Amino acid sequence: MANMYYPLLALSSCLLVSVARADVTIYGLFGQTTAAPVQQGASSTSAPSTTFITVPGPPSYTGLAAYNPVYWEPPAIPNPPPPTTFAIGVPTDQNLMTGISIPQAGTFFGFSIEMSVANQLIGTSSKNLNVPFLNYMSIIAEKAGSVHIRVGGNTQETAFVVDSLADGKMIEKDKEDASNPTATPVLALTPDLLYMLANVSSLVNINWYLGIPFNDTANWRFQIAELGEAILGDRLLGFQAANEPDLYGQHGHRPLTYSPFDFFGEYALFTQAWQADGNVPVKNKIIAPSTSYAVWSPEQVWDTGFVEAYGQYLSHLAVEHYPADNCAVIFPNPQNPPRDPLQVLPTYLTHQAGLDFVQPYLNSTALAQQWGKPFLLFETNTASCGGFPGISDAFTSALWGIDHALQLANSNFSGALFHFGGQNVSYNPFTAAPTNESALHGWTTGPLFYSAVFVAEVMGKSNTTRIKDMGANNGNGQTPAYAVFENGQFSKMAMINYMTDPSGANDYTATIYVGGSGWNEPNGVPASVQVKYLLAPSTSEKDNITWAGQTLGGRFASDGRWKGEENIQTVPCDQNANSCTVKVPAPGAAIVYFSQDAQAAIAGESYSTYPTTVLTKTKNTVTIDPSVLATSNGDSGKSRLNNMGGTSQGGTNGAAGAVAPGVAALFSALAGVAVFFRVTIR
Structure with missing residues (x-):
């Protein structure tokens, strides 16, 4: 049977109250909004639809978990720390890679x-x-x-x-x-x-x-x-x-x-x-x-x-x-x-x-x-x-x-x-x-x-991607790396640094050897590789996260579109040594693009965005060309506030009377505190 569609008359910026559920679903006037007690010695008290967490010393956060401003102190660097320079060898042909x-x-x-x-x-x-x-x-x-x-x-x-x-x-x-x-x-x-x-x-x-x-x-x-x-x-x-x-x-x-x-x-x-x-x-x-x-x-x-x-x-x-x-x-x-x-x-x-x-x-x-x-x-x-x-x-x-x-x-x-x-x-x-x-x-x-x-x-889009955990750095748990093959050939390397060290002392540098005598292949290293980084100041960061220099914004700050200029780094390789050397900050993750196809794919990236045609809220809205979509006022979200309960264990009742106190508590806290400060717990 042919697909049938109701007319898509409008895209709405009206956002409904979203309430909780996880893998196991419950309903009712009980539940928790900020999860387990903050640490030993911290106290928590319960209300019908929210749990108040008292952070040692002022201020304390009493709002909803999705907007929690409390930051944990990142774990210390392991003692002894992992090596910060190591090599990874990978063939150009996936058929030479075991366990792929x-x-x-x-x-x-x-x-x-x-x-x-x-x-x-x-x-x-x-x-x-x-x-x-x-x-x-x-x-x-x-x-x-x-x-x-x-x-x-x-x-x-x-x-x-x-x-x-x-x-x-x-x-x-x-x-x-x-x-x-x-x-x-x-x-x-x-x-x-x-x-x-x-x-x-x-x-x-x-x-x-x-x-x-x-x-x-x-x-x-x-x-x-x-x-x-x-x-x-x-x-x-x-x-x-x-x-x-x-x-x-x-x-x-x-x-x-x-x-x-x-x-x-x-x-x-x-x-x-x-x-x-x-x-x-x-x-x-x-x-x-x-x-x-x-x-x-x-x-x-x-x-x-x-x-x-x-x-x-x-x-x-x-x-x-x-x-x-x-x-x-x-x-x-x-x-x-x-x-x-x-x-x-x-x-x-x-x-x-x-x-x-x-x-x-x-x-x-x-x-x-x-x-x-x-x-x-x-x-x-x-x-x-x-x-x-x-x-x-x-x-x-x-x-x-x-x-x-x-x-x-x-x-x-x-x-x-x-x-x-x-x-x-x-x-x-x-x-x-x-x-x-x-x-x-x-x-x-x-x-x-x-x-x-x-x-x-x-x-990627090839549907031929095969992944291999490289056991990098002698299998150290802080510095994993994965080799990526597409259409039978080595195309990318994905690397992670789990450590937090603003000094840079625990950034690691991986020298990636591709092909060569180890697999009796011709050298597979290009003149340069491109690198995109996922970065934040620490593993505890919640808002200041960037992907190749761009961000989707922090709490209450996104419409699902990138902000900022994209920053793809070019790293020269040593074709005589058959190697490329790439640094991964602590903390951070990187994708290194080796093959011509992989580099071409990121050079040609673009995606569609969808602004709204429903101006029920006149701040932070934009319009869309009528030739793309017909316009309409659509349906109001106001009538849908009732009976929107959570759907999982830990969820709260979504009826209007139950939602309102949680929302009121949230914005009472956020109005003068949550958006503007962080609390670090050690």
């Missing part, structure tokens, strides 16, 4: 958006799209060729489709009928949600994963899939059927004894109904098992014969996993006490973090290749339940995100989707401004979005 990854696509680093809050991040309707969202995604699409986004999560499990909702809404949550420990509501949605996704894809090259319900095995609901096929067409990547099934028992969706074999049996019922549905023409786009690793290992699912039995329906195999959690502040548990972010911080500033994360999945990625299925990390981020303040919202997460994604690619995952929350989580790639401040403030760019930009550029 499978081919990877530019879309490797994607995003995960909870279905119930798609109207807060993407747009309010098919007619009203959030301009900053389009701009952010345009950056990634230009570098990667496309962007992969999942719309689903816990709320997909109870979702059902209706023709229309009151006041023209496309999503409505029924919290009264929620009957589970996380209070995840029943979700009603209209076809307009899918038309909105289609209209986004008509402007930016985005393809979508959709979640479908798995809560009622006697009465399967496939309307989301039927409409998805009809409306999104070839923009549809696949359907996730079952979200974190290993947690069904703990969350009250199944008996506590629910096992992988029970799941296997339910999938038999699912595939029978799926096969019988004539309104779903494509049967082999299912993504499973999407376990969380909290209860079942992937092997427990594989051992049931799951892939052999249902492989004809599966387009991808998937898991969901966060490297840590900050859930104890929401659900106190003697077995899982609250974590001190200062103690956790160093674990994110080492290459070992990625090595430890992938280890339990190496068997599964190998099996996936045997089965001919891509293996996805379908949902991840720095830590579940909203991340850690001072880590997830700092330059730490930008460096971690690069290393995490490249290690996953090196280990033969085929993609990773990084999850979004709202204003009361720390880990967002970017965050919308509260509606009542959207006339004065822009969106907030999270450091993790710079990871996405970096990795998209590493992967």
